[in-house]
Amino acid sequence: MTVEAPRVVLVSGNGGGGRTTLAAATARHAAATGRRTLLLAADDPHRTLDRLLEAELEPAPQELHPGLSVARLDQQSAFRDAAARLLGRAKPLFDLLGVDPLERDELSALPGSAHLALLDALRTYGASGRWDVVVVDAPPVAELLAALALPEQLDRYLGRLVPENRQAARALRPVLAAVAGVPMPADWIFEARGWAAAELAEVRAITGAPGTTVRLVVDAPAGPLAVAALRHARAGLALHGQRVESVLVNRLVPDGATPFLASLHREQRHQLAALRADWDAPVHGVPHAGREPHGYADLAELADGDALTVGAAEAPSAGWVVDDLLDTDERVLVWRIPLPGAQRRDLDLVRRGDDLVLGVGPYRRTLTLPSALRRCSVAGAALREGVLAVRFAPDPQLWPRR
Structure with missing residues (x-):
């Protein structure tokens, strides 16, 4: 039975722009429409979501409100699980070399393992069939793209290092064994390559699905530096085939503000109009709440309106012509x-x-x-x-x- 992939919304943007808050509000809005929703904290080192949701997030999904489950990405556990699976596949090599493999408790996450943890979480939750919408409080665009590009890069490296032509390897193995004086690895190398390729294909099926989109968050006022960063992010995402579904300009001064803020309100509206003229994706303004959101009720106020709506997946694109x-x-x-x-x-x-x-x-x-x-x-x-x-x-x- 094939499990239909959920709508995956990757909420990204520069630090301090409010992407964690808007990711939570997006998940709140999706759950309010009756869809089973998971909010995944993938880049929240200071536990902002814990204070925002007034709950202690755990690696295992827990339902905080009807239809809304939350989970925190545990980089250490994800790395140990992935390394344990890989070491299990490499056991014949350890036996050949006469060394003992590392135990799970000996492993500690390496630099860059957060990318692998994010991809593994997307694969796990995307293929579970438990949720209709998965909203990810994702890393900034550069780190997010590094993670999304990793499966394609690893698959390319595997293809170069371990070709799929098993017959040639079988023919050469006796000759290499005679020259080296030691037995050569058997077909488990190619089996491991096939296992790794299958794992990467599962990840790419989620990250490349039409229902997986990116939602960019920028803090108002969106000055020249912020606009330039958005432009680079837009081009980088397009290069890797990721679709930007919308841009959220956060913390806009509402209309009718005090005279002291009236000029800032006009400047923000001008910047918002300029972004809308430049982007083919919808650009929404999110008003400033006048205070830091805290609690489920405040998220409901942010989610009021169309800016945070999670629409249906678009039809698959025809590719590059x-x-x-x-x-x-x-x-x-x-x-x-x-x-x-x-x-x-x-x-x-x-x-x-x-x-x-x-x-x-x-x-x-x-x-x-x-x-x-x-x-x-x-x-x-x-x-x-x-x-x-x-x-x-x-x-x-x-x-x-x-």
């Missing part, structure tokens, strides 16, 4: 890669074999070329209206004549 212009004067194939928010000075493009290494500011991704483009050479690239068009000229030695 390859236009065939071979019958025109250009005689090229054009790969169109949507990169809204990107600027020419931020782009870096390198062809390496069958891969295209694309950089947008601080973000990079290695893209496997479609089969038709592997028989071509890069003829140029242009960025227009948020779409990078990479032109490929067919290689006469590899391309059949018409």
Whole structure:
């Protein structure tokens, strides 16, 4: 029986913008509509959610209110569980080397393990079938993208280090054993590779699902630095195929404020209008409550309105289109890669074999070329209206004549 993937909303943004509060309010709003909702604290080191919800969050989900469950990501436990599974798969190697594997209690989370913990939680909760909506109080965009890009990177590394061609390995194993004087690892290496690939595929099925979206939070007033950070975040998310469903401009001074705040109110409204003109995703303003929210009732006030609504999943996109212009004067194939928010000075493009290494500011991704483009050479690239068009000229030695 196939479990339908839930709506996953990754609430991200720079620190101090109120993303933890708005993530909790988003989950509160979704639960109020009758959907089974899980709020996951994935980046809350100071336990802001505990004080906000007036409860002590645990690694195991607990229902605080009807329809609303909460959980805290435990990096140490998640790392130990993942390492224990990996060490169990590597037991034949330890036996071969004559060493004792590490016990679970000896393990301590390594730097970067928070990314693995987040991905494992998304896979676990996304495939459980217990929730209709999963709202994640996610890390800032740079860290979130590092986590979301990890499955694709690891899968690429596995493909290079442990090819799937078992027959060649079986043929070479006796020869290598005779030369080295020690028995060579058997098919468990390839079985472990298949296990790891299956685990990564499960994670990518959640992170790449049409129902998984990113909600960006920026604190008002959104000055030039904040707008530039949003632009970089937008381009980086698009590079990795993540959809920004909305932008929340938090703590807006309400209309009718005192004369002392009237000029700030006008400036914020001007910035809000500028963001709406620049973004193709909805940009919502969230009014300042006049105090720090505290308790479930305050979250209900923030959730009033359409800004925090969790809509239905959109239809899957058609992917990045390859236009065939071979019958025109250009005689090229054009790969169109949507990169809204990107600027020419931020782009870096390198062809390496069958891969295209694309950089947008601080973000990079290695893209496997479609089969038709592997028989071509890069003829140029242009960025227009948020779409990078990479032109490929067919290689006469590899391309059949018409």
